[in-house]
Amino acid sequence: MLFKSAVLFRSLALMRTPNEMRSTVPSSVMPPPSPATAGNGVTPLETADPVVNGQPQPSPRPQSPRSPLLAKLTSLTSIATVAALGIVILGIIAVVGGSYDKKVVHDQLVPQKIFFPAAGSPALLPGVRQYAGQQLTTGSQAKAYANNFINVHLSKIAGGQTYAQVSTAALAAPTNAKLAEEKATLFQGETLRGLLLNAWGWSLVGTIATLAGWILIGLGAILFLLPLANWQVNLRGRGAATAGA
Numbered sequence: 001m002l003f004k005s006a007v008l009f010r011s012l013a014l015m016r017t018p019n020e021m022r023s024t025v026p027s028s029v030m031p032p033p034s035p036a037t038a039g040n041g042v043t044p045l046e047t048a049d050p051v052v053n054g055q056p057q058p059s060p061r062p063q064s065p066r067s068p069l070l071a072k073l074t075s076l077t078s079i080a081t082v083a084a085l086g087i088v089i090l091g092i093i094a095v096v097g098g099s100y101d102k103k104v105v106h107d108q109l110v111p112q113k114i115f116f117p118a119a120g121s122p123a124l125l126p127g128v129r130q131y132a133g134q135q136l137t138t139g140s141q142a143k144a145y146a147n148n149f150i151n152v153h154l155s156k157i158a159g160g161q162t163y164a165q166v167s168t169a170a171l172a173a174p175t176n177a178k179l180a181e182e183k184a185t186l187f188q189g190e191t192l193r194g195l196l197l198n199a200w201g202w203s204l205v206g207t208i209a210t211l212a213g214w215i216l217i218g219l220g221a222i223l224f225l226l227p228l229a230n231w232q233v234n235l236r237g238r239g240a241a242t243a244g245a
Contacts, residue, residue: 084223091216094209101206102139105199109137114145125152136196139203146196154189158182163190 114136117124124132127148136145158166158179163186170179 080223080226084220086220087216087223088220091213091218091220094213094216096213098206098208098210098213101209102203105139105142105203105206106137109142109199110135112136116141116145116149125149127152139200139207142196142203143200146193146200150189150193150196154186154193157185157189163187 116128116131116134116136119129119132121132125148128144131141131144134141136142161169163183166179166183166186170176170183173179
């Protein structure tokens with residue numbers, strides 16, 4: 001009878017599930033699960049480092065650019081390219097406009113047929129000796145003729161008085177022929193001087209526009225070259241290092 005009971009008890013023990021058997025073991029005794037084991041019970045394979053000539057090589061890691069400022073400036077390549085193109089176009093327009101302005105000044109001065117006194121002439125004043133015998137065709141010549149030739153002669157009329165002063169005196173004495181003559185001379189001289197200075201002013205504007213245009217073209221060219229420089233400094237070396245790895 002005792003033998004039969006022992007056989008029956010052993011049979012019941014063998015019929016218990018693995019989970020039931022595991023629950024009977026204290027948690028402090030059970031080993032912790034391996035951290036390298038995946039959820040499906042399969043240990044994931046570790047990615048081996050590349051091997052070159054039998055030597056393991058480290059995995060390539062992202063490299064920081066050599067010039068962060070250059071990389072930042074060229075991060076928006078399309079916007080920088082459009083901006084550079086706009087600057088170049090603006091510079092070309094400024095150069096063309098400045099050249100046209102100087103041509104207009106030249107075309108307006110040439111028909112006036114104004115010539116500086118010849119070398120050795122008593123009328124050749126010190127301020128215009130560098131233009132002796134030349135025809136007045138440029139803005140710089142117009143300024144020299146207006147300030148260093150006409151203005152000097154006007155200062156010797158009516159004791160150095162201006163046209164406004166002589167005109168006021170002539171109105172007060174309408175029968176004074178001398179005042180009337182001085183008034184006419186000062187009016188003609190000041191008018192011509194003002195026209196020449198106006199031509200010089202526009203010529204100066206054309207010169208500044210031309211200079212600004214060339215500067216803008218240079219800046220636009222630099223903006224175009226920045227992406228190429230970024231590739232040469234930062235991207236080319238990174239690509240070579242990745243290829244070698």
